[in-house]
Amino acid sequence: MSPLLEAQSLSKRYGRDWVIRDLDFRLEAGEVVALLGPNGVGKTTLLRLLAGLIRASGGQIRRQGKVGLLANPPAFHRHFTGEENLSYALRLEGHTPRASTIAAALKAVGLPAGKPVLGYSSGMKKRLAMARLRLLRPEIWLLDEPEAALDAQGRELLEALILEARTSGGVVLATHDRDWVQRLATRTLELSPIT
Numbered sequence: 001m002s003p004l005l006e007a008q009s010l011s012k013r014y015g016r017d018w019v020i021r022d023l024d025f026r027l028e029a030g031e032v033v034a035l036l037g038p039n040g041v042g043k044t045t046l047l048r049l050l051a052g053l054i055r056a057s058g059g060q061i062r063r064q065g066k067v068g069l070l071a072n073p074p075a076f077h078r079h080f081t082g083e084e085n086l087s088y089a090l091r092l093e094g095h096t097p098r099a100s101t102i103a104a105a106l107k108a109v110g111l112p113a114g115k116p117v118l119g120y121s122s123g124m125k126k127r128l129a130m131a132r133l134r135l136l137r138p139e140i141w142l143l144d145e146p147e148a149a150l151d152a153q154g155r156e157l158l159e160a161l162i163l164e165a166r167t168s169g170g171v172v173l174a175t176h177d178r179d180w181v182q183r184l185a186t187r188t189l190e191l192s193p194i195t
């Protein structure tokens, strides 16, 4: 079977500074790859490249399936409620979601009904981002520090989501929490500064 993601000789520089250089990377279905490394090493940059949000300075990326990115912090329409944000995301993909589906998705991540996102805490935004990904069902799950700001129950929801994601796709997640990710990752990729 062909990989969900395949990057060859991937490189990215900002000005004269190389952040990623000649990286080969594959993601197969069923994998959870943990991206590790110090602040500023390039984890977010790699996720954004893999998501197609920024252009590489060199190399190629092939994607086999839909990409879902959980950014850190996640982006929403601040003046929309949680329900409106979820509904909007589905409509952008051509679906016409039922109000009951949206309400259930919000409830499943423990969020209150009818509240504009500008009144959400960081952890609540992470929860809403999880609900959005769960509804959108990508094959390629790219998660940037997904555990940050989540409480113990939020982490349980996240772990369940990652296990669910593995059954139909693959996951790449950036984190600083090595102990936490050890139980979830099938593989780790340690990024090192380019000298």
Ligand SMILES: Nc1ncnc2c1ncn2[C@@H]1O[C@H](COP(=O)(O)OP(=O)(O)OP(=O)(O)O)[C@@H](O)[C@H]1O
Binding pocket: 014, 019, 037, 038, 039, 040, 041, 042, 043, 044, 045, 046
């Ligand atoms: N838009 C940009 N313009 C210039 N430099 C950038 C830009 N985005 C990121 N960088 C630089 O690229 C390097 C990698 O940043 P990145 O955010 O990918 O690191 P990270 O590993 O995710 O860090 P952290 O663990 O702190 O989240 C840093 O030196 C950063 O300053």
